[in-house]
Structures are given as C-alpha cells and as structure tokens.
Amino acid sequence: MQLFFSALVAGVAVGSLYGLIGIGYTVIFNATRVFNLAQGDLAMVAIMASYFAQDVLHWDEFLTFITVIPFVVLVALIEERAVVNPLLRRGERGGIAWFISTLGFSLVIETIVSLLFGTHAIVAIPSPFPVSGFNVGGTILGYRQMFVVGTFVVVVVALELFYGRTWLGRAMRATAQDRDASSLTGISPSTMSMLAFALGGLVAAIAGLAIAPLTFSNPAVGLNYTLKGFLALAIGGFGSIRGAIAGALLLGVCEQLWDLYIGSNFEIVAGLAVLLAVLLTRPEGLFRTTVARVV
C-alpha cells in the first residue's frame, strides 16, 4: 500500500509535467488551430539552456530563469514567423501542412541542439530543493515533486485568470470560438497568433525549467514530451484546460502504477494503452467538448 501511495504521488508529479506540455499545446491551439509539434522541443530547449547556464556558465537560478524564459519565448516567436504565419496568411486551416511545417521546425531545433551538446544524456541541473520531503502517514511527499505540482497549479490558475479576467485573455478565448471574432477585438489574426506562440513558449519554458532538475535529459527528449503532452490532451479531451489537467494526471498516475505492477520496461506502452482504453469508451476524451456541425 505504501508503494501504491508513493506511485500515486510520483504519478501526480510526472502528470504535472505532461500537463504543462499539454497546456502549452492548448494555449496555441485555441488561438490559432495549430497543433504545435515543436512544443516538446521548446521545453527541451529550456532544459538544455538551463543546463548550459547553470552547469557551464555557473549562473545562479535567478539569472538562469530570467534568461532562459525570454530565450524560449523568442524561439517560439521565430517558429511562429517562420513556419506558422506564412500558412496562416495563405488561409490554411487544419490539414497536413501544419503537421509538416511544425514537425520540420522541431527537427531543425533538435538537430541544432544535438550539434551543440552531443546526443548523450547530460546530468540534471542541481535543484534548489533537497531530495527529502514530508512524511505523511508513511508516504514521502518529496519537495521536488511538490515543487513541480505547485508550478503546474500556479500556471493553471494564472492561465484561468488570464483567460477569464483580462481583456486580452478574453479576446484570445473569443478567437478560439470563431477565428473571425479576433478581428472584431481589433487584434489581427497575425498578432493573435504571435501572442499565442509567445504564451505557448512561456509555458514550455516553465515546463523545461521544472523538468531540468528532476531527470537526465538529452536533445531527443523533445519528441517524447511532445507525444506525452498530446496523450494527456487526447485522454482528457481536446481544447479544454480542465481536460488537459485530468488527462495529464491520469496518464502520469497510470504510468507509475504500470511501472509498479507490470514493470518499468514497457512504460511507453502504458500511455497508448490508457489512451486507447479511453477512446474506445469515450471517443471525445474524458471531458467532451462541443460537437462540430458537419454540413
């Protein structure tokens, strides 16, 4: 039972990481209808940049944070200008072009980072938190795990406030309902798309900074996070932040329980198994969103 609760805690922590990636997708998708396949790689850039800043340049945490975050946002903006905006201007909606262009971009940044750092796993950066944690009835709640979960909660609350309370947030939400509505807010679709990518980059940077101290990483982890974030969204149901949270936590917990009871060798199968199980029973995900008109 002890092990079960430990797995549960670890699952919530891992799920929070997936949730951070998933929310990054949602933020961009809602405003642009673009599914950014480079989202995991943006987080990977944040991981590598923070490693470089702390372990190579020996900067302190504060300096690392205030440098890495704008840097990743900048990369996201470059992506928007280079591979998304041209398609947006051509009036492309959905379809295959988005997948190909954002996938191409992710391949480019992954290769650049590999050339700079090599493909071997680099050590995790030192965490400001000790390895220990609270003992709650025999189950250890690690400080580092709690920090990740806390980050996730803060990001979710901040985004909910942004979307619900601020003018800009409401404008972005309106765009999600109807792209033409964005022009009514006085913000051009092009600007809206840039704002969305900036926000998505910000979330990816935070995700990367949260991951960096936890585990060994290499430039190839980007695709892994891209897919895990997607699984979280697909399990939870597309488009809603609440769905992303539920899907991410469920995915994280299932993976840890899979490790505990079935074995960590085939952990990668767990995610797909959960997704297929959910999709077979609820094709729209756990949190069903609106059904589009067909004709």
Add this chain to the structure above:
Amino acid sequence: MRAPTGSLPRALTIERAGLLLLLVLGIVMPYLAGQDIFELGQLEYILALAMMAAGLNIVLGFAGQLFLGPTGLFGISGYMAAYLALHYQIAQSLLAMCIVGVVAALVLAGLVALPALRISQFYLGMITLFLALMIPAVFSRINAFGASTGISLVVSPTFLQHPSGIALYEVGVAILLVIAAYSWLIRSSRLGRQLATIKSDDVLATSVGISPYRAKLTSFLLAAVPCGIAGGYYVYTQQLMSPGSVSATLSINVLAGVVIGGSGTIAGPIVGMSLLTGASQYLGVFHTYQGIIFGLLLIVVAVAMPEGLIGVAHRLTDRVREALGRRRPVPGAPPAAPERAPDGAARPPRPALVATDVRKAFGGVQALDGVSITLRPGQVHAVVGPNGSGKTTLLNLISGYYLLDSGEIRIGDTRIDHQPPERTARAGIGRTFQTPKLLLNEPAFENVLAGADHAAGASLWQAVCRTPKGRAADRAARARARWCADAVGLRPEDLDKHVIPHGHQRLLEVARALATRPDYIFLDEPAAGLSIAEVAELKRAVEVARADGIGVLIVEHNLPIVFEIAEQVTVLHQGKVIAHGTPAEVSADAEVARVYLGRDYGTRATTKVVEPS
C-alpha cells in the same frame, strides 16, 4: 500508350520520364558507386527506404490521412522477419522474409487503425508517430529480439544470401518497380478515386456512398504492404535488425522524402526518398546537418511548394511548353456524351419518400418541430422559408447527416433514418451542399466520376486489377459521368480544369449527384451565386433529372426560380410547416406573406417576393 484515366496523362508524362530516368539510374548505380559489400549495402538501404516511402505515400498522399509512423510498420516487419529467420531455416529466403514482413505490417496496421481511425486526423497523426517511438523502445527491452543490440543474421550458420551481390540489389530495384506499379494501379482506379474523396472531405465521400472509415482502413492496409516488403528486404540485405534501424526520426525522414518528392504522385516519393537518403550517405556535410536540412526542406515544402519536386517539375514543363507555343495535351478526353442516360431506362417505378413528424433540437433550439413532407418520383419539390427556419436541417436529417430526435423517414417500406449518410446515399439519395464540396487538385471531371463510380457494377478489386469486368465498369462509369456533366451544361473543356469557377462548382455538384443514379436528389441552395446563364443551365439540369423520373428536393432562397421549376412548395417557419401546395397556392397564402414581410423584411428573398412583376 493510352492512359486509362482522364486526369493522369499529364502527370504521367513527367512521372513516366522521372521513373524511367530513375530506373536507369537505379539499375546502373552499382557500376557508378562501387560494387563492394559496403557500397551495395548502402544502395540497398536506399531501396528499402524508397519502398517504405511509396507505402507511406498511399495513405498520406492518396488518401490524405496523417500517418506519421511508417517505421512502426517497417520495424515490426523487420523484427519478425529477422526473428523467424534466426530460428527457422525455411524463413531465410528473401521471399519468406517479405511475406513475413507484409503479414506483420498488416496485423499491426489493422490493430492501430481500427480504433485510431474512429477519431480525427489529429489523433491519427500523433498515435502513429507514437507508434514509431514505441516499436524500437519495446523491442530494445525484449531479450528474444536481442534487446538493445538487435538481431544479427550473420551469426546464423545457415543464412546465406541468395541472391547476393549485384543480383540482390537489382532484385530490389525490380521490387521497387513493382511497388510503383502497385501504387499506379491503385491511384488510377476507382479505389484511387475513393481515396481522393476522403482526402478532400469525409462528408463529400459519404454523399457519394463511400464509407470514410472503410476507405481509410483500406488505405492503411494498402500502405502496410510496401512497408512490410521494405522491412523484409532491409533485414535480408543488411542482415541486421536493431532498435537503431527504426528510430522515430527515421519516420520523420521518410515523411520528408515523401512530401519533398511530391506526395500523391507515383514517382515523387521514390525520387524524394532516394535523393535525400543518397545525399545523406554520400555527402559528409549533408549527413552531419541532415536533421537541419530535412527540417528546412519540410518547412519549405509545407509553406511554399505543397506538390513537392514533382509539382515543380510540372510547372517547369508547362512553362517550357508555353514558351514553345504548344498547348498542354488535353487529359484523356472524356468520352462523348451518349444520347440518352446510359442505363437510365427500364428502371422500376420508385416509391415515394415520406418523412413523418420529424423533430430535431440542437441544445435548446427546436430546429424542426414536427415536420412532415412527401417527395414523389419525377416531381420537383421546393422547401422555402426564412433563414433559420430549418430547411437545411431537414435536408441533412433525410440524407442521414443528423440523427432524428423523433419521427421517421421511409422510402416505400424501407426506413432510412438512423443510417449513416453513406448508406442513405446508397439507398438512392444524391445531394449537393450549400458550400460546394469538391475534390482538391483534381480535374473537374473526376468529381462527376466519383459520383458515377458509386453505381459501378464491379468490385474494387476487379477495378484495381483491371479485370475485363472492372474495365467495363470503369468505361460505363465514364460514359455516365460524361452524360451527367453534359446534362448540366458543362462543356468538355470545362471538365479538364483544375481550378473551377464558382458557378461551375455548383453545376458539377449537381452532375455528381445525378451520376450516383439516385432516386432522389437534394439541392441545397443550388442557385446561390450563379449567373443568369448558369441558372438557366441549372433549370435545364433539374428538368433532365425530373424527366428521368428522379424526385428533386430543392432548398432555395430565390423564390422566382422556385416558383418557376417547383410543382410542390413547402414553406417552413421556425421549424414548422406553415404552408404547403402548388406555387400558386403558396404565393397566395396570407401567412406566408406575413412571415416573409413581417419577420424577414429586407432580405433578398423578400424583396423578390414583393417586386411587382
């Protein structure tokens, strides 16, 4: 050499030239690059990837489905072939390995596609990409498959390559050629046209009686065959299968090869994949920066040249032709229109279509509130009403796109409600859409042909394999399509065009609906945006359908047109029938006048009504 499809010859002249060049280059390559084992191994690797690219192209290029994990199929094929070859001597021939590979790929493709195709494109892309990541990760943990080092056949004392050397390489070229022929047979048949409809729009596919789910599944299984052969050939030639053989990045590289070469064409993916792999093998710099170069090429193709290298080649040759003052050869001119509807005669009289007390609500809005309507064969029946009165909802309900809340719809004694739309279409209902839905990047004629195929009298396999029956069915479909296009007033030169003017789009849709040999056709605002001349063509088309005994249901705002062609008019208002009768009866109805003048004053329809004429 006459090409069998109206659309393909232009593409084929360049593709044929490309394929021929590639074939010659492919055959002589070992004499240029060197014939030692290492060089041949590299060339054979290129062949294996090109086979995989041709497979991916079937699902991505022909059917437009986002399949991002071809290495998942390639990987399972390779592992199964290697495993069996290691343990059973009988499984050590090239043929056995390819068969094992195909079976393994088909099984995995089915397992993944069956659930994944039920949901949107999106999910499919990501799940298949995940598959590409998963296959090497899973096999690297299984000791029976050599864990992280993989399976090497070199250790098997009985494994001897036969054929080997250059012969083995040339066999690979032959296999690739067969795969190209396989792609071509699919692409230029009725099956290829079915895949083209789901590439454009699922709703369009259902309206001509194609089940999108079935067609997508078919495309997956068709794609699994070349991927499986690629896996078998890879293992046989490289004598090794390891997790490194099938990284997820390889899937992205294959995707790059397909889209850069020209997805949807026959030669493009093979050319693209061979060029990219060849470059990364023989150019050192290219290899180091492979990811960046592939990535940038992917971006350039997505942003600027969606048709890839083949598309660029087409545009160049067009330009050269223009400069030489020569016209582009007209794609295999559609057959001349027969005098009367082929196979139109001697059909049994059709029963009436009766909708009884139909109700449908969307959330709190009662879109249809107990509507009954009877359509009769050979009669033009118009449904009119202000915006939001439920006209299109009624049309969508009868043709199966929405489910009824209550009520029933029958043709004679057969209930047709609660059926998927493709079934309704097969039950004899053809339709058009408010916003025309047409095939992307296909000549106009292909659209009508897609409708005519619906009534074809041969199985898909007969069509693909070009059996006499399949060819006869194809000829009949062409003749019917030509007749229907002619009936709506489209001229032969209109049918070659890829870019179709708006008015013709509507007429094409009518022709497509007619081509399905329907008992009833539904026209959703067919006159919107048509010129006066085109409206005349439309009226003629409706008259042709009526004379052929087809019942026509028309939803239209333009009341003068309605009153001219309809024999029966039903007026809807807020989901209820407020008047029904002949045009004269309806236009004299006080309630109708009140609804139009009182609630909807200022719309085009209203001003038309009050115009003294």
